Amino acid sequence: MDMRDTTRRQAMTVATLGAAAAATVAAPAMAQDMTAMPAGTLPKGGKQNPRDKYAKPPYKSQSQPWPGLASRMDPRPDHGETSYVGSGRLTGRKALITGGDSGMGRAAAIAFAREGADVAINYLPEEEPDAREVIDLIRRAGRKAAAIPGDIRTESFCRQLVDRAVGAMGGLDILVCNAARQQSIPSILDVTDEEFDRTMKTNIYAPFWIIRAALPHLEPGSAIIGTTSEQAYNPDPDLYVYAQTKAATMNYLKSLAKQLGPKGIRVNGVAPGPIWTPLQVSGGASQGKLVTFGATTPLGRAGQPAELAGIFVRLAEDDGSYTTGNIYGAGGGQGQP
Amino acid sequence: MIVRLLAVAMLVTCLASASSSAQEPGSRQTREFVQAAGESDAFEMAEAYSALAESKNPQLLAFARQMIRDHAATSRALKDATMRAGLKPPPMGVGAGQAPFLAALQSQHGIDFDRTYWRQQVLAHISALVVERVYAANGDTPSVRAAAVAAVPLVQSHLAMVEAISAKGGDGS
Numbered sequence: 001m002d003m004r005d006t007t008r009r010q011a012m013t014v015a016t017l018g019a020a021a022a023a024t025v026a027a028p029a030m031a032q033d034m035t036a037m038p039a040g041t042l043p044k045g046g047k048q049n050p051r052d053k054y055a056k057p058p059y060k061s062q063s064q065p066w067p068g069l070a071s072r073m074d075p076r077p078d079h080g081e082t083s084y085v086g087s088g089r090l091t092g093r094k095a096l097i098t099g100g101d102s103g104m105g106r107a108a109a110i111a112f113a114r115e116g117a118d119v120a121i122n123y124l125p126e127e128e129p130d131a132r133e134v135i136d137l138i139r140r141a142g143r144k145a146a147a148i149p150g151d152i153r154t155e156s157f158c159r160q161l162v163d164r165a166v167g168a169m170g171g172l173d174i175l176v177c178n179a180a181r182q183q184s185i186p187s188i189l190d191v192t193d194e195e196f197d198r199t200m201k202t203n204i205y206a207p208f209w210i211i212r213a214a215l216p217h218l219e220p221g222s223a224i225i226g227t228t229s230e231q232a233y234n235p236d237p238d239l240y241v242y243a244q245t246k247a248a249t250m251n252y253l254k255s256l257a258k259q260l261g262p263k264g265i266r267v268n269g270v271a272p273g274p275i276w277t278p279l280q281v282s283g284g285a286s287q288g289k290l291v292t293f294g295a296t297t298p299l300g301r302a303g304q305p306a307e308l309a310g311i312f313v314r315l316a317e318d319d320g321s322y323t324t325g326n327i328y329g330a331g332g333g334q335g336q337p
Numbered sequence: 338m339i340v341r342l343l344a345v346a347m348l349v350t351c352l353a354s355a356s357s358s359a360q361e362p363g364s365r366q367t368r369e370f371v372q373a374a375g376e377s378d379a380f381e382m383a384e385a386y387s388a389l390a391e392s393k394n395p396q397l398l399a400f401a402r403q404m405i406r407d408h409a410a411t412s413r414a415l416k417d418a419t420m421r422a423g424l425k426p427p428p429m430g431v432g433a434g435q436a437p438f439l440a441a442l443q444s445q446h447g448i449d450f451d452r453t454y455w456r457q458q459v460l461a462h463i464s465a466l467v468v469e470r471v472y473a474a475n476g477d478t479p480s481v482r483a484a485a486v487a488a489v490p491l492v493q494s495h496l497a498m499v500e501a502i503s504a505k506g507g508d509g510s
Contacts, residue, residue, distance in 0.1 A: 058382075286391060286443065
């Protein structure tokens, strides 16, 4: 297996990157590069070829039980741990991020903290190892961190979550509804009621419950951000359940933007393309999709969570004060918006 | 399929008479060929990597391994040819035209994955063969043309293999 993976990788890199640069890149070295070397090696404001910035397909075939851990992915996703540099764009703000232990939620948590915000993250108890790292990163940024594990599939927990976040930070003015369930199931005949319900509860009910509970705490100038997807606009056939929740997310964000604009609260969405997160290796993508993840995009690779951090910051910060009811994308050149 | 085949043939023929741009070396015909052939190699390898991770069919797995081997070789040969001719190397990514095929394959599982793979492989190799043949016949850059001439029988043999398998129902038994 390992032999084959190495051969495959080398074959592809020779063909894909050109022999000289890539033949030496074995999997472990690439994994180290991912955490040690990404965007931050350049001074802020520099430029890199986006095609070459991160590992390209083929990726190693890998599988974890739901919900998966970023720390066990190969290569490890880049959430901006070593690269994100803040400049006070969210000074004194107080953010709650669901699914803040890994993926785009983690990238947002790291960025928010380095921009000066206190950050509470919610995650599933199984995700504690990833969450510990995020809590540590937030504290090392000199900000307050709150870890609030729990499953958001009940209204009572969602209410508790908001209360505990408000209690821990002394308020709330940025809410990121990011946590989601995604499973690749090619046939509707294989979609159980339980799976359908679990996805709806996590992706649709929970943001409803959380936003409803949070609203009394949100003063004018607050921001709500939802994670939608390219799947909202161009659904894959195997993501029938997930994709419709992302379409609903895109829609509820626009509805709430109209409803809450008069209260001075902005509501926006982020639409990722194929991003390298634990959700994909824990049933969200088939192995066939995973190994060539992002090869369908004009940029030729999967995106990394760190590449969306700035979007979350933009939608949360006061400088973005005229942006509401909008969806910002990072799709590698494919999909909408 | 015939429409697609004709379209590719007409496109490539049209390009033969086009003049070269001031920006990039090589005629438009050659630049278009290098792009199409390079993207085709990348597509074949990407589909094969997905197949190795997804399929359990021994015949399909063997074919996918051969695709990675052969298209890595044609890709290298094309790159060498462009270097000798002082041209830009081929782009190494799946093209916009074939990305939807890969996306469709990525969403399949089990026997449906296998069937989709074989079906796409027939189409992809028909397209690739047209592209290689036209340039092999009247390409204007000798080193690149030699690469195309060498690729034609290889692509032809791939096409014969996938057509034979598809004729048996694509179950690979």
